[in-house]
Amino acid sequence: MWQVVKRDVRFWFGVTFLSVLMIVSIGNTLFFDGNIRELTMMxxxxxxxxxxxxxPS
Known part of the structure; x- marks a missing residue:
């Protein structure tokens, strides 16, 4: 089973994507105290x- 999984590109793409999401989420909690910055009108x-x-662009 492991021989098949370690050569599967879709598996590694999914694992990498989920790992990046987790790292970014933890980073947001550590660096910004979990607050999401909002821009408001003046x-x-x-x-x-x-x-x-x-x-305007």
Whole structure:
């Protein structure tokens, strides 16, 4: 069984993909305390929309 699995490219691609997801998740928890950064719109004193978070491209 192991001889077949260790030559299967799809198996290694899946294991690598899941490992990267786990490492990124743990890194987010360690470096950013699990917070996901959110960009919000900028409003002026009247409550009107002043600027979007990104400049138009």
């Amino acid at each position: 409003y002026n004193e009247k409550g009107e929309l002043e600027a979007a978070p990104f400049s």
